[in-house]
Amino acid sequence: MNIQIRERPEGTASAGIKTAIADCDIHPARATKDELHPYLAKRWHSHLETFGVHPYQGMMEGPPYPKAQPNASRRDAYPPEGGPQGSSLSFMQKQHLDPNNVALGVLNPLNTGQGIRNQDLAGAICAAINDWQIEKWTSKDSRLKGSVVVANEDGVSAAAEIRRRAGDRNFVQVLLLSRNVEPLGQRRYWPIYEAAQEVGLPIGVHAFGFGGNPITASGWPSYYIEEMVGHSQCQQTALASLVLEGVFERFPKLKMVMVEAGFGWAPSLAWRLDKVFARLHAEVPHLKRKPSEYIRDHIWWTTQPMEDPESRDHLFQTIEWIGWDKLLFATDYPHWDYDEPSRVLPAGVSDANRQAFYLDNAKQLYGIS
Amino acid sequence: MTSPIAGGVDCDLHPAVPHLTSLLPYMNDYWRDQVTTRGMTDLISQSYPTNSPIASRPDWRPAQGKPGSSLADMQRQALDPFGTAFGICNPLYGVQMVFSEDMADAFCRALNDWLVKEWLDKDGRLRGSIVIAVQSIDKAVAEIERCAQDKRFVQVLMLVMGDMPLGKRHYWPIYAAAERLGLPIGIHAGSAYHNPPTSVGWGSYHIEDYVAQAQAFQTQLTSLIVEGVFARHPNLKMVMLESGFTWLPPFLWRLHKFWRGVRMETPWVDRSPLEIVRSNIRFSLQPVDAPPEGDTLNRLFDHMQSDELILFSTDYPHWQFDGDEVLPKGLSQDLVRKIMIDNPHATYPRLQVKETVR
Numbered sequence: 001m002n003i004q005i006r007e008r009p010e011g012t013a014s015a016g017i018k019t020a021i022a023d024c025d026i027h028p029a030r031a032t033k034d035e036l037h038p039y040l041a042k043r044w045h046s047h048l049e050t051f052g053v054h055p056y057q058g059m060m061e062g063p064p065y066p067k068a069q070p071n072a073s074r075r076d077a078y079p080p081e082g083g084p085q086g087s088s089l090s091f092m093q094k095q096h097l098d099p100n101n102v103a104l105g106v107l108n109p110l111n112t113g114q115g116i117r118n119q120d121l122a123g124a125i126c127a128a129i130n131d132w133q134i135e136k137w138t139s140k141d142s143r144l145k146g147s148v149v150v151a152n153e154d155g156v157s158a159a160a161e162i163r164r165r166a167g168d169r170n171f172v173q174v175l176l177l178s179r180n181v182e183p184l185g186q187r188r189y190w191p192i193y194e195a196a197q198e199v200g201l202p203i204g205v206h207a208f209g210f211g212g213n214p215i216t217a218s219g220w221p222s223y224y225i226e227e228m229v230g231h232s233q234c235q236q237t238a239l240a241s242l243v244l245e246g247v248f249e250r251f252p253k254l255k256m257v258m259v260e261a262g263f264g265w266a267p268s269l270a271w272r273l274d275k276v277f278a279r280l281h282a283e284v285p286h287l288k289r290k291p292s293e294y295i296r297d298h299i300w301w302t303t304q305p306m307e308d309p310e311s312r313d314h315l316f317q318t319i320e321w322i323g324w325d326k327l328l329f330a331t332d333y334p335h336w337d338y339d340e341p342s343r344v345l346p347a348g349v350s351d352a353n354r355q356a357f358y359l360d361n362a363k364q365l366y367g368i369s
Numbered sequence: 370m371t372s373p374i375a376g377g378v379d380c381d382l383h384p385a386v387p388h389l390t391s392l393l394p395y396m397n398d399y400w401r402d403q404v405t406t407r408g409m410t411d412l413i414s415q416s417y418p419t420n421s422p423i424a425s426r427p428d429w430r431p432a433q434g435k436p437g438s439s440l441a442d443m444q445r446q447a448l449d450p451f452g453t454a455f456g457i458c459n460p461l462y463g464v465q466m467v468f469s470e471d472m473a474d475a476f477c478r479a480l481n482d483w484l485v486k487e488w489l490d491k492d493g494r495l496r497g498s499i500v501i502a503v504q505s506i507d508k509a510v511a512e513i514e515r516c517a518q519d520k521r522f523v524q525v526l527m528l529v530m531g532d533m534p535l536g537k538r539h540y541w542p543i544y545a546a547a548e549r550l551g552l553p554i555g556i557h558a559g560s561a562y563h564n565p566p567t568s569v570g571w572g573s574y575h576i577e578d579y580v581a582q583a584q585a586f587q588t589q590l591t592s593l594i595v596e597g598v599f600a601r602h603p604n605l606k607m608v609m610l611e612s613g614f615t616w617l618p619p620f621l622w623r624l625h626k627f628w629r630g631v632r633m634e635t636p637w638v639d640r641s642p643l644e645i646v647r648s649n650i651r652f653s654l655q656p657v658d659a660p661p662e663g664d665t666l667n668r669l670f671d672h673m674q675s676d677e678l679i680l681f682s683t684d685y686p687h688w689q690f691d692g693d694e695v696l697p698k699g700l701s702q703d704l705v706r707k708i709m710i711d712n713p714h715a716t717y718p719r720l721q722v723k724e725t726v727r
Contacts, residue, residue: 068631182570183577213570216588217560217581219533222596223634226534228627229591230568232620233584237567240580245573264619272583272613272658279422279688280576307619308626314672318619321665337630 019355020103021341022362024302025206025259025330026092026144028107028137029071031083039128039135044121053116053125056181056212065224069336077334085334089140096333097143100341103359104368105144106172106330107133108206108259112149114177115210122151127161130171138170145366147175147204155191162195172366173202177209178231178261184238185245193251202255202300202365205238207231228337235261236269239299243273246286248294255365256299260332263301267321270295296323300365302330303357304339312346324353328362371696373681375452377709378720381557381610381653381682382447382495384488385437386412386462386480395479395486403472412463412476416559416578417687423579426688436686440491447685448494450693455713455720457496457523457555458488459610465502465528465561473502474512481516489521496720498526498555506539510546517550523719524553524608529585530560536589536596544602551718553606553651556589558582583658586612587620590650594624597637599649606716607650611684614652615659618672621646647675651716653682654696654708655689663699670704680716681709 030036037045052060069075071084077095079088086092097105113125126149133146148165150158165171174196182188184205196203208231214220215230235258248254258266273291281287287294301322309315319327332338345357363369386392389411393401403409417424425436429446437443448456464476477500484497499516501509516522525547533539535556547554560578565571567581568588586609599605624642632638640648659666670676683695696705714720 068634179569183567183572184569186573211570213568214564216534216568216592217530217564217566217585218535218589218592219531219564221534221588221592222537225595225627225631225634226588226591228631229624230588232623233587234568236584237569237572237577237581240577241567241569241572244577244580262619262623264622265616268583268613268615268619268658269580271615271660272656273580275656275658276423276576276579280579282422283574283576305623305626307622309618309622309672310674314618317668317672337627 019358020101021329021358022104022106023100023102023331023333024106024257024328024362025304025332026105026107027086027333027335028109028133029084029086031087036125036128036132039131040124044124047121053121054118055116056210065227068224072336073334074336074338089137092333093141096331097141100331102143104362104366106366107137107144107146108175108204109133109147109149110206110208114149114152119151119154119157123154123157123161126150130161130165134170145172146170147173148201149175150192152176152192153181153188155188159191159195162192162199162201166199171201172368173204173257175204175206178205178207178234178238179209179213179215180211182211183241185241185243185247190247190250193247193254197251197254202257204257204259205235206259207235207261231260232262232265236265239295240269240273243291243294244284244287246284248298249286249288254298257302257328257365258299259302260304260330262305262307263303263322263327264307264318266295266301267318300326300328300361302328303344304330304332305337306339306344312348315346316348324356325361327357328365329358370694371698371700371705373451373696374705374709376454377451377681378713378717379447379451379453379456379683379685380608380680380713381655382443382456382458382685383437383461383687384443384458384484385435386460386483387434387438392476392479392483395482396475400475412466414461414463414466414559415562415575417461418575421575422688425686426691429686440488443685444492447683448492451683451695453494455496456494457498457717458484459498459526459555459557460484460500461557461559464500465531467502468504470502470504470508473504474508477502477512481512485519485521496521496523498522498524499552500526501543503527503531503540503543506542510542513543513546513550513552517552520719522552523717524555526555526557528559528561529556529582529589529612530564530566532561532563534589534592536592536594536598538596541598541601544598544605548602548605553608553716555608555610556586558611582611583613583616587616590620590646591624594642594645595628595635595638597635599645600637600639605649608653608680608716609650610653610682611656611687612652613656613658614673614679615657615669617652618669647677650678651680651712652678653680653684655682655684657697659697661698663697666697667699676704676707677712677715679708680713
């Protein structure tokens with residue numbers, strides 16, 4: 001490994017992490033409401049002022065389920081120069097990237113053009129966010145890599161944006177969210193997968209999003225904790241759709257990352273899919289292999305929020321069922337449920353598996369040498 | 370293979386209503402007239418298309434009629450071979466899909482009366498679940514109270530995908546009645562299709578709907594726990610039926626972690642989600658969503674950290690296992706006894722304790 005280990009003062013939060021790590025889920029924020037204006041056509045400035053983003057949910061501002069903390073972020077992550085958590089590169093470097101020895105940080109911008117109803121506006125905001133990622137973040141710190149955000153409900157526009165970024169090494173993946181108007185395997189999203197496969201970018205599917213559907217199959221729940229825990233159920237169903245619609249049969253080189261939705265559920269979902277497939281395969285003849293094989297070959301998982309059983313053996317057995325080569329370490333900085341790099345993995349893991357978990361899997365998947 | 374022991378309780382049997390017209394004798398004049406003059410069709414839910422392989426094991430499928438519609442078949446295929454002492458009938462007739470609360474209530478009453486006359490009266494081993502529709506909570510509670518006078522009804526039956534999450538306070542009068550009458554709430558796979566059948570919208574395939582049952586059970590458990598149902602009703606048992614259970618450990622890891630993080634949002638939750646599940650929630654055995662190797666399954670039982678959670682079921686006539694391999698390989702005799710006898714009796718107080726030979 002040719003990554004220099006940085007000197008850190010004693011007593012910093014992550015003194016336990018001696019080697020470089022990849023953080024595959026960092027959330028950059030805008031410092032001000034107008035920060036995107038330089039990247040957006042003039043017509044949208046007044047449009048946004050007048051009509052807002054008009055998402056697939058009722059609230060003009062903010063999420064339908066109030067977060068547990070302002071901006072769902074750490075209270076100690078406000079930059080000294082002002083602005084919300086995650087909006088200052090220099091403070092992100094000082095608080096997170098430097099002390100935690102982050103060699104590769106994957107940016108996953110939320111609050112973009114995804115999950116909004118006006119598709120022209122969605123495309124414009126997504127393109128602006130992509131330009132903003134280069135100018136504010138990736139061009140200023142080579143450890144950071146961006147995610148191409150796309151107008152998720154407009155496959156044609158999304159594919160065009162992906163092809164526009166082809167070969168641009170500021171970006172290492174395409175970003176989708178788990179909750180959309182339809183389950184992610186549906187054909188309206190196939191142009192996105194076709195373009196991503198063509199330009200050689202994995203697709204990250206981050207928990208969250210708005211598609212207008214109740215966020216459980218039995219309607220709208222009451223509490224933020226139900227939304228948080230429920231991201232894993234939404235992700236499971238979205239993944240089942242991707243597999244059962246034959247997306248990985250049609251796009252055999254496509255790689256996907258399940259981001260911030262847990263990974264402990266992966267084995268039981270795969271077993272259930274295989275068992276039901278054994279009975280009902282006649283309905284889905286486009287599948288040539290068992291569902292679990294598509295998952296094993298095409299899916300990676302970010303670790304945060306880390307599964308936290310009482311027994312570390314249970315954790316290790318679960319990871320063995322998935323494969324140590326499929327996990328990508330992530331902190332979710334600056335969000336409140338951030339995972340501390342030095343504490344996330346219990347003792348008892350081989351050096352090779354630690355190295356894969358913290359860095360090498362991510363470098364390999366994202367093509368970082 | 371692991372051998373069943375005689376005297377067990379089969380907690381998930383599905384007697385089938387042959388046709389909506391089979392319920393006409395149990396309806397009043399008005400509803401009989403409605404069903405016939407309007408030409409109402411049979412209430413078959415998309416959750417279980419009659420001819421789907423899931424709906425019946427091939428060797429259990431009758432030459433004609435719906436799988437599970439013949440008592441003689443059920444006796445010969447499910448009750449006798451496994452030495453069943455009690456079998457709990459959970460009719461999956463699509464009465465929950467109806468939108469009118471009056472029609473749903475009339476159909477539920479007819480269905481429950483049909484179950485008594487056509488099944489419970491004809492085989493002393495059979496017990497029933499009170500099917501309710503939740504379009505009207507008042508009517509659901511009244512139906513529970515009406516049926517509960519017959520002690521052969523041992524639980525209340527709801528679907529995992531309905532109109533609202535099951536923990537919502539709106540439903541609590543149902544839970545109060547069930548607790549008062551010594552009836553667990555059985556929550557069975559299936560949707561009223563009043564919401565999209567997944568939390569991310571409508572999929573294309575029947576197989577997606579079936580796989581998604583497991584995710585629906587997960588969100589319902591979250592709802593039931595965080596809304597405080599078991600703080601209010603600590604003696605209420607709920608049984609997840611045809612839910613699968615191998616998803617439970619990682620689900621609880623996640624729920625427990627977030628509960629520790631944001632428990633200020635639901636301060637009435639007075640015990641950890643793990644404790645609540647161990648004391649109040651049970652799961653039927655079938656389907657076992659696990660690889661066939663006994664080693665993996667034994668690890669999963671270890672991850673569940675309790676041998677009291679699973680209740681024996683065949684899920685008859687649904688196709689969950691072949692031959693007589695109703696119990697997964699590698700279970701200890703102690704665990705078999707708990708699953709088949711001790712756990713069900715601890716869950717269903719209305720089952721009379723019956724002498725059994727080990």
